[in-house]
Amino acid sequence: MLTENHATATPPSPVTMAAPLYPIELTVNGTRHQFEIETWVTLLDLLRERMLLTGSKKGCDHGQCGACTVLSNGRRINACLALAVSQNGHEITTIEGLADGNQLHPLQQAFIDHDALQCGYCTPGQICSAVGLMREGEAHTTAGVRELMSGNVCRCGAYPQIVQAVSQVMGIAPAAQPEAPVRPTVVGTVLS
Ligand code: FES
Numbered sequence: 001m002l003t004e005n006h007a008t009a010t011p012p013s014p015v016t017m018a019a020p021l022y023p024i025e026l027t028v029n030g031t032r033h034q035f036e037i038e039t040w041v042t043l044l045d046l047l048r049e050r051m052l053l054t055g056s057k058k059g060c061d062h063g064q065c066g067a068c069t070v071l072s073n074g075r076r077i078n079a080c081l082a083l084a085v086s087q088n089g090h091e092i093t094t095i096e097g098l099a100d101g102n103q104l105h106p107l108q109q110a111f112i113d114h115d116a117l118q119c120g121y122c123t124p125g126q127i128c129s130a131v132g133l134m135r136e137g138e139a140h141t142t143a144g145v146r147e148l149m150s151g152n153v154c155r156c157g158a159y160p161q162i163v164q165a166v167s168q169v170m171g172i173a174p175a176a177q178p179e180a181p182v183r184p185t186v187v188g189t190v191l192s
């Protein structure tokens with residue numbers, strides 16, 4: 001049974017501890033920035049929430065859709081999986097840094113020319129990923145482009161146009177269309 005004193009005693013106040021901050025330096029789209037951040041902040045959140053560079057999108061936040069793809073020292077990475085502190089000293093390029101003034105990057109122009117987007121949510125990641133793909137030099141056919149861009153999901157299903165746009169900029173000839181099979185006409189049937 002509680003005594004009078006126990007029942008009315010003021011509970012001890014919780015000890016509040018500030019999370020430690022770590023200094024990092026990033027060059028983002030050609031401009032050097034310094035930050036003091038907690039260790040758990042991802043590169044994506046740093047770009048979107050603190051720098052207000054909202055071109056890079058948060059689709060899944062689990063490394064499964066590619067909407068957050070940016071370039072780190074020229075290599076494509078999922079910014080949602082990269083802790084900002086791990087990028088200390090790196091050069092980061094986002095979709096906002098690809099154009100040269102009013103001159104679009106050739107991939108940006110190709111996406112427009114080929115109508116390679118619908119809602120556009122995946123597009124910044126697709127284009128940054130394609131820039132990284134071109135630097136890697138591993139894709140030599142449209143099938144290779146399709147395979148090596150497979151980490152970038154497009155929920156609108158604009159894949160054929162995306163592959164066309166990327167292939168055009170890479171100078172890859174379109175794949176030959178398979179000929180439609182010749183079907184014998186049978187009187188009384190409707191061809192679909
Ligand atoms: S948001 Fe990063 S992979 Fe989906």
Ligand code: FES
Nearest residue numbers: 118120154155156
């Ligand atoms: S254009 Fe809508 S998700 Fe790709």
